[in-house]
Amino acid sequence: MAQDTTRTRPPVTDWTTDWDHLDPNWRDNPYPIWDDLREKCPIAHTKRFLGAYLPTSYAAVKAIAYDTKSFSSRRVVVREVRPEPPMPSPPISSDPPHHKPAKQLLLPPFTPDEMKKLEPRARAICNELIDKFIADGRCDAAQMYTRHIPVRVIAHMLDVPESDGDQFIQWIHEILELGITNDEILMKAVHEMSMYFAGYVEARTRKPGDDLISRIIMARQDGKPLPPQEVLGMIRLLLIAGIDTTWSAIGSSLWHLAKTPSDRQRLIDEPKLMPTAIEEFLRAYAPVTMAREVVQDTVIEGCPIKAGNMVLLSFPAANRDPAMFPEANKVIIDRQENRHSAFGLGIHRCVGSNLARLEMTVAIEEWLKRIPEFRLDPAIPVTWSEGTVRGPRQLPFIFG
Amino acid sequence: MTGGKVVRVRVDPEKCQGHNRCKALAPALFELDEYGNSKEIGDGIVPEDQLEAAYLARANCPEMAVEIIEE
Structure with missing residues (x-):
């Protein structure tokens, strides 16, 4: 599936001048590539993707995230094509001054107090999933566990059938992975998603409930409701942003615990450490890389940046910068100082960060309660997604 | 009051992005508005048993929005 797009790509000749985030070496283990670039060339460039920069230092990533004048969010994915105009999906694709009002519509349903209401259902979802495979003594945790948690929680929030989750995952795979190189697949998936949700939007406009779709329909911007296309855009965005991101974060965390029994035992013995451990997993295995379009020439960290290029805004690389995080490549589950950028920096901070934290915490706690002993199955490889969101897509575990 | 010094926390509202x-x-020192943006509770004075929590809050704010003022 995900591997198809890389098979035909020319190999990278020099990562400082020809980087490619779809390269199999990046997909399988990007960390040495980023460490090397950070030393040699903290803002690399490639002619691929119609021209794009790659910052790998925390300082450069932060400077770019904060400079919304030079770096527009009108495109948030580095792709091989740049259709004009880009498809708007506010607020992630908005710049000031349009960003704030759009974002403020989405923030109230995602506060920590709102997330607490979801916790019982989230725990139940995890246990329903574990029930299906625990007796087998083994499972592919990416396909049978982590994959289903965020999609069922968001379906619950939207009040649509949790059983439609597999369809949501397929659309997101088409948009975020296949869509990087294939515009037709992307547009088809967006269209299908819009058709699916249009019916719900119509029904809940007539008879609103207390679900997230109804809350977006009833939200007011300057006293007026959002046009139906924008309502659909926001729902699409919530799904795209909220599913394989957290799927990836939970998967990487369990992958770490499978190969690090000492951390696993410590979390079982000291459950109060869980919040700090979650932040460290978010730092070390941040799944999400965003993008910006350079709209005016500027200089970042001494490096001239030219308009017309894209920027691959690698929060995961920033999180491994030893100038910001001592022993950056080591996972320290009681790290005390941790200003990680897994949810972004600046105005585009992830709306769903509290939801992601809840899902990660619940997924790992319930797993450790039921399956305290587990390890990687040496006979089956772990595989990783490619593109904008990084996480395990095959995660074979043996229990006990 | 700690050793005669008053320690206060303050959230810079221009910098806070609601990472929470x-x-x-330090739930005893900060409160959130309806958008999830943070603000110090009351005058921000940090009781002695909350000092460690205050410094942790500062050390973990990705936007460097949490300030500690020692008077």
């Missing part, structure tokens, strides 16, 4: 790290680490 301070609220998670």
Whole structure:
């Protein structure tokens, strides 16, 4: 599936001048590539993707995230094509001054107090999933566990059938992975998603409930409701942003615990450490890389940046910068100082960060309660997604 | 009051982006508005038993929005 797009790509000749985030070496283990670039060339460039920069230092990533004048969010994915105009999906694709009002519509349903209401259902979802495979003594945790948690929680929030989750995952795979190189697949998936949700939007406009779709329909911007296309855009965005991101974060965390029994035992013995451990997993295995379009020439960290290029805004690389995080490549589950950028920096901070934290915490706690002993199955490889969101897509575990 | 010094926390509202790290680490010192943006509770004075929490809140704010003022 995900591997198809890389098979035909020319190999990278020099990562400082020809980087490619779809390269199999990046997909399988990007960390040495980023460490090397950070030393040699903290803002690399490639002619691929119609021209794009790659910052790998925390300082450069932060400077770019904060400079919304030079770096527009009108495109948030580095792709091989740049259709004009880009498809708007506010607020992630908005710049000031349009960003704030759009974002403020989405923030109230995602506060920590709102997330607490979801916790019982989230725990139940995890246990329903574990029930299906625990007796087998083994499972592919990416396909049978982590994959289903965020999609069922968001379906619950939207009040649509949790059983439609597999369809949501397929659309997101088409948009975020296949869509990087294939515009037709992307547009088809967006269209299908819009058709699916249009019916719900119509029904809940007539008879609103207390679900997230109804809350977006009833939200007011300057006293007026959002046009139906924008309502659909926001729902699409919530799904795209909220599913394989957290799927990836939970998967990487369990992958770490499978190969690090000492951390696993410590979390079982000291459950109060869980919040700090979650932040460290978010730092070390941040799944999400965003993008910006350079709209005016500027200089970042001494490096001239030219308009017309894209920027691959690698929060995961920033999180491994030893100038910001001592022993950056080591996972320290009681790290005390941790200003990680897994949810972004600046105005585009992830709306769903509290939801992601809840899902990660619940997924790992319930797993450790039921399956305290587990390890990687040496006979089956772990595989990783490619593109904008990084996480395990095959995660074979043996229990006990 | 700590050793005669008054310690206060303050959230810079221009910098805060609602990561909620301070609220998670020092719930007695910070409160959130309806958008999830943080603000110090009351005058921000940090009781002695909350000092460690205050410094943790500062050390974990990705936007460097949490300030500690020692007077």
